Amino acid sequence: MQRLHSHVISTSDAFRENRAHNLKLAEQLHQRLHDARYKRPQRAFDLLAERNKLTVRARLDLLLDPGTPFLELSPLAACEAYDGTAPQAVIVTGIGVINGREVVVTAGDSTIKGGSWYPLTIKKLIRAMDIAIENRLPMVHLIDSGGAYLPLQDDIYSMGGAVYYNQCRMSAMGIQQIGLVLGPCTAGGAYLPTLCDISIIVRKTGFIFLAGPPLVKAATGQDVSAEDLGGADMQTAVSGVADYAVSSEQEGLTLVRELVGNWSRGPKADTDRRTPELPYYDPLELYGIIPRDTKRQFDMREVIARIVDGSRFTEFKPSYGETLVTGWAFIWGMKVGILGNNGVLFTDAANKATQFMQLCDRDGIPLLFLHNVTGFMVGQEYERGGITKSGARMLMVQANVTVPKLSVFVNASQGAGNYAMTGRAWRPRFLFAWPNARSAIMGPEQAVTTLTEVRIASMRREQGRTPTPEEIQEITADVGDYFDRTSGPYHITSEVRDDGLIDMVDTRNSLGMALSASLNAPIFRAPGGILRI
Template sequence: MKPRLHSQLDVNGEAFAANREQLLAQLATVEAVGRHQQTSAETKREKYAQRGMLLPRERLSLLLDPGSPFVEIGALAGYKMYDDKDGSGAGGGCIAGIGFIEGVACMVRVDNYAIKGGTISPAGMEKALRLQTIALENKLPFVTLAQSGGANLLYANEIFAPGGRGFANQARMSAAGIPQITVVHGSATAGGAYQPALSDYVVLIKNQATMYLAGPPLLKAATGEIATDEALGGSDIHASAGTGDYVADDDAQGIAMARAIVSSLNWSSLLADIKQDIPAPSYSPEELVGVIPANTKTPFDAREVIARLVDKSEFLEFKAGFDNQTLCGHGQLYGEPVGIITNNGPITAQGANKAAQFIQLCEQSGTPLLFLHNTTGFMVGTHAEQSGIIKHGAKMIQAVANATVPKISIVMGGSYGAGNYAMCGRGFDPRFIFAWPNSRTAVMGGAQAGKVLRIVTEAKMGAASDAAMLEKLESDTAAFVDDASTALACTARLWDDGIIDPRHTRDLLGLLFHLCKHADKVTTRTNQFGVARL
C-alpha cells in the first residue's frame, strides 16, 4: 500500500470558485469552436441528403459501437490558420480519433467533406501523418471514410513533397501488419485515389464513389478527352478492374461492410484487458477545474492534481527531500502502475538529476511514464550555472528521449522553454500529448520575451534609442508571444493531440495507458511489401 495524499484544497473557498469560473470560461471558448464547425457542416445537410449522403459525423456515429468511448485527435488542427478565417475549418479537413468498432480499438478518419469539400491544408497533412504514427505505435487497425477534394491547391507547394510520406506510411503500415480499411463515399482524385488503393480493403459506394488519377476537367485540359465521372472512375469501373473489393448501395451499407471487415480481422479486444471495480481517487476529478489558479503567476501544488487522478489518491513520492520543485513518484491509474513526473516550479539541477534517475528506474521496471507539465523551464542564474544545470538538464533530456516505456504528457499549466523538452513535449514523441484549456506553451513568457527584445535593441541603438519606440516594441512582442502560446494556438499547430476538459483526464489516461499496454501484447503478421492488388 502506498501513502495516501491529503488535499489541502478548500473546495468551498473563494479562490477555488474563482479558479473554477475562469477555467470553465476557457473551456467554453474551446467548445464553442467545435460547435461552430458542426453548425457550419449542418448547413449542408439538405444539399447532401438530396444526393443520398450522410453528413460526416453521422457516418462516424454509424461506424463506432454505440456508447463506446471516442478519443478525438487533432480536433482543432489548423484553427484560423491558412485560409480558415472564421474557424470553421478547424480539424484540417477530417474528423479523426481512436474509437471502437465491433469491440476493436481502431484509428478512425472521416473526411469532413461538408467543410470546404474536405480539402487538406498543411495542418491537415500534419494531422494525417500524426494519425498514422499513432496507429503504427499502438497497433490500431485504420478505418477511413473517404470523400475529399484532396490538397488545398492554395497550399499545394507546401503539401506536395511532405505529403508523400502519407502514402509511404500506408505501404509500411500494411507491411507491418496494420490493416487499413477505406470506404470511398465520393470523389477520390489524384493522390486521393492512391489512399484507398494503398489500403488493404476497399469498399465503394455505388453511384457515389469515383476514383481517378485525373478528373474530367484535368483530363480534358491535358489530353482533350471528354469523359463523365462515372465512365472515368465510377464504382462499376473499379469493381471490375479489381481496385475495389466490395460495392455497397449507400453510405449506411458501406459503413456496415467496414464494421464487418473489422470483425473478421481476428484482432484482440482492448476492452477485455481493462480491469473492473477499480478504486476511485479519494478526491473527485470534478474538482480539477478549481485547482489551477486564475492568476497564472500564482503557484499551486501539483500533488492536488495527482490526488484527483490516481487510484485511491495513493502516491509513493521519490526523493521528496532532495528537491521540492520537480515531483516524481509512483501511483496507479485504473489498476495499472504509472510513474509520474510533474512540476512545482522551475527545473533545478537537483530536480533534473532526480527526474533522470526516476526515468531510468521506470525503464528498468517497465513502468509507463506520465508527465504533467507546469514549469517555467530550467532554473537560470549564476547559482544554477554553478550547480551544473546544463549538464544535469542534458541528462534529464537524454533520459526522456531514450526511455522506451510508453510516455504520455498532459500540459496542465505552463510549458516553457527547454522545460517543455524535458517534460516530454511534442518534439520528444510522447505516445500521446493532450492539453488543458488554460495551458500555455512557448519558448518563454510574453513579458520576458518583450523585455529581452527591448534590452537587446536598446543595447544596439545606444544613445540613439527612443523610449517610446522601445516601449512599443516590448508591449507588441509580449502580446505576440502571449497570443501565440494559448491552448487554442498551440493545438492549431498540432503541438498536442487535443484540448481536453480537465475533469476527463483520469478516464482518458486510464484508456490510453491500457491502449499502450495492449499494443505490446498484439502480435502482427508482417511481410516485406504489404498487401497488394495484383
C-alpha cells in the first residue's frame, strides 16, 4: 500500500494560526470534559464516603482491566441542557475491556441529583444499548439512580420504557447483561437489574423495590425498612429477584469481573487484518491542517494520512468525482474503506461513492465516512443531470450496506450531504465529531439569508409593511444565533446526536476501538455484482 504524500507546510503562517485556533478548541474540549466528569460539589463526595460508596470513576477503575483502553461514549451529553445541572446526563457509558472482553458499560452517577434520570439520560442509555445491540457487545450496568427526575417526567416516561424493552430484546439476541445494584432501584428502575441475566446487590446501599418505604407507608400504612423491603439479602435469599448479595462495592465489582470472564468469547468478524503501524505523518499536525475558517477547503487526504496505519492509502478512482476521496486503508491493523469529502458532492462524486460502497460491502470491509460536506451541488445543470437521482442511489446503497459504518464530523456536515455521508439517522455504528464541527440542515449564511427573507415576507403579509433596517438586523441576529447554537458541536453532542466530541488527535484510537467493537457483530456479505454507475 502506497504512502500518501503530504503537502502540508508546517512552517506556514496559516498552519500556525490554524494550530493555535484548533489547540484552543481542544483545550476548551478538555476543560469541559474534565468538568463534566469530575466537577461536583464537595458535599456529593462526602455523601458517597459516608455511605461507603465509590465514585463512578473509581468503580470503573476497579471494573475494567487495567492497562486497557476505555472509549467513553457521549461524555458531554446534556452539557448544553438543563442549565448544565446534569453533567454527562448523570450516567457514564462506554466500551471497555473486562477480563479480555469488550463490554458496553453504563454507570449511574449518584453525585448528581442522586443519579436521577433526565430525558437525555434515557437517550444516552438507549444509545449505549443500541451500540451493544448493533455490535453484539455484552453489557454491564452499574446501577445507582434515584429514579426519574420527576419535574421532567413528561419527556422521560414514555421514551424510558425503551430501556426495558431493549433489555428484553437483547436477552433474546443473546447479548449478555449483568446488573450491579449500587443504589436504590425503584419502580421502573427495579426492572433494570431484574431484566439482566445476572443481578448483584450490594448490602446496605443497594435496593430493589417497586415502591420505596415512604411510598409503601403512604399507600398501605405499612412501616418497613428499606433493607427488609428490598435489601440485598431479602432479594437474593427470599424473593430471588436478584442473584447475588455482596458486602461491598469492591466485592460486587470483582464478582462482575469474574462473571464476565466466564462468558464464552465469540469469534470476531473475519476482516482483512495486518500488523498495526503508526501513521507516518504526525497526527498532531491535524491542528495546523484544519482551517480555522470552517468555509476554507482542505484536502481530506491530509487528514487520512494522519489517521491510518503508516499513512498508507490505496485510492479508488482517483481522477473521477474528485470532490470525494475514496480508497482503502488500515486503522490499527483493521481494513476500512474510506469516503472523505473534498468539496461539495457532484453527480460523479456521488456515483463513485455508490460504486465504492458496493465494493466494500461485497468484500466485507467496514466503511469510514470523513465528513466535510455542505451538500449536493445545486443549479439547473445539475438538476438536469439528475443529481437527485445520484444522491438517491448513494443513499439507497449506503443505507443498505451490511458492513459497519463509522462517521466522523471532521468539519461541516450539512444538508443532504450529511445523510449521504451516513449522518446520525443513517445508523453509523459510531459517530464522532471534532470540536470545530458544524452540522445543520444548511450552512449558517444560507440559513440566515433564507430565514430572514421568510420572516420579512411574513411580516409583509401579516402586517402589510416592510421591516425597518433595525428590525431586519434584529431578525438576522436572532436567526443567526439560533443557527449558530443548534449547529455547533456542543449542541450536537449535548443532544446525543453523536457518540462523543473527540480531540482530533484521538481520532485514530477512537476509530480503532469503534472498529474493534463493531467486528463483534458478524458481517453478512451482500451477494450480487457491483454496478459501474
